[in-house]
Amino acid sequence: MGKAETAIRVRHVSKSYRQYKTNMQKIGFLLLKRDTGIRTDVLQDISFDIKKGEKVGIIGRQQSGKTTLMRIIAGVIRPDSGKVKISGGLTSILEVRLGFDAAMTGLDNYKVMTTALGWSSEMIKEHEDSVFEFAKLTDEKDETLRSYKKGAPTRLGFAIATEMGNDIYLYDGPLSFGSKIWNKICINRLLKLIDGDTTFVMSVNKLADGAKLCGRGIVIHEGELVFDGPYADAVDYFRKNCRQSSRKKETEAMNEEVEAEQEDLSDSDEENSDDM
C-alpha cells in the first residue's frame, strides 16, 4: 500500500469550541492570546485513513461532532491539534444553499454559489442549462428565490453542488426534497458523480441513504471515533451503542429528525442605507 493510495489522512484531530459571554472575552480570544471562554470539546483524537476511491459515510447523532469533522476535512476550520492531509483535488459541499439570497433570482444565486465553489466563468456558462434542467427550474431562472416553491431553492442548490465532481468529494446535505422520487433521483445523481476513482465522504443523515452510497462507515459518538468498518456493521454498531445519551428522550432513529429541514433562506440583513 503506497502512500499515493491514501486520499485523506486524519491524524489525532481534536477540536473544542469556545463560547463567550462578554465582549471582553471575545476580544481576549480574538486579539490577545488570553482565552477565558467556556470550552466544549467537540472532537477528541480522531484518526483514520481513507483510501483513494473509497466511499465513506460518517455516522453520528446530531451534535456528535460529525459536522465539525467534515468541516475540518474540508479545510474550512482548523483542528486545535492533529493533522489532516488531503491528496488530490477536493470539492466539499457543506451547505447546499451556499450564499443563497431570497431576494436574488435563481440565476444570480446560481452564479454566486458556483463562484463561491471556485468555478471559472466558462464553467458557469457551460453548466447553467444542465443545472437548471436537473432542478426542473428552467422556467423560473429569472424569478427570485422568494417566489420559489418550498424545496425548490434546495433543489437548485443540490443541482449545483452535484454538477461537478473531483478527485475527492465531500457531501453534507439533504438527499431529498420532500418526495421519495426525488430521493431516488438525488442518490442516482450522486452515485454517478462519485463513480469510479472518486473518493467520497458524506455525513450520513439517513442511514438508508448512506447504505446506497457508502461501503464503509465511521461512527462518531460524543466526539470520539467509536467504530470504523463496513457500512452495514457500522449501522449495526450505531443502532446498538449510540443512544442519545446526553440529550433526553430522542430514542427514535435519527431518520425522522433530519427530515424537518427548515426552509430558512437566511434573508441577509437589509443594508444600512440611512442617509448621511
Added chain:
Amino acid sequence: MFSLMFRVIKENIAYFPQTLRLARAELKRTYMTSDFGMFWAIMKPFMYLLMFYVAISSGFRGGKDIEGTVCPYFIWLAAGIVQWQFIADLLVGGASCYNRRKSIVRNTKFPLSTVPMIAVVSKMMVYLIMIGILILMCIFMGVMPSIYWLQLPLYIALTVIFLYLWVMITSLMSIISADILEFIKTIKTAFFWLSGILFNVKGRTNPFFTWNPISYLAEGFRNTFAYHIWIWEETSLLMHFVVMLLIMTAVAYLLFRRMEKRLPEIL
C-alpha cells in the same frame, strides 16, 4: 508582516474575476427591487447636489465661485459630492460584508481577504458612472479637459485603497462588538459636515482637516477638476494622508492576522 500583506494583495489580484462576479450579483440585488434601480442610485447624489447647490449658493455663499478655481462653483461642489457619495456608501454599509456572506465564509475555503473588496467593487459601478457624469458636466459648463485630469485614476485608486482598509477594519471590529456599528453610524454625519464636502477647507490648518482622509480624497478630486493642482504639490497633506493609510494598514493587519483563521468558526 510582509508575507501576509503580499498574500492579501496576491489573493485580491488572483481572485479578482471572482470578486467581480460576486460584486455584480450584489449590485443587482441592491437595485433590483425597482425597475429603474440604477437610475435611482445615480439620482440620489444628484438630488443632494442640487439641494446643496440651491441652498448654499442662494443662501450663505451668494453663488460666488471658490477662489483659486478654474470652474463654476457647481463643479467644485459636484467633485466633492461624488467622492462623498462613494465613501458614504461604504462608511457604514461595508461593515456587514462578512456577516452578509456568512454561509460562504462558514462553508467554503474562501479567500477571506477579498470579501471587503467585493463590497467596495459593488459600489464602484455607480461611482464610475458618477465620475462620467461629472466629466460631462464639466464639458457642458465650459470646463475643458486638462492635463490635470490624468491624476484622476490615481485618486480613484487611493479612494479604493482607503475604503478597502476601512471596510476590513470596521467589518472585523463589528464581528467582535455590534457597538462599533452604532458608533460609526453616529460619526458618519460628523464626517460629512467636518470633511469639507460643502465648504472650502483649502489652506486650513485645523488637524481635523489635515489628518482627515475623507477630506483629502474630496480635495483630491477638486484639485483635479477645480483647482488644477498636482498631487505632489501639496506634499504635507499627502504625507498626512499616507501616514493615515499606514496606520489603517497596521490596524487592518493586526485584526486580520488574528481573526482570519477563526472567522469560519465565529461568524
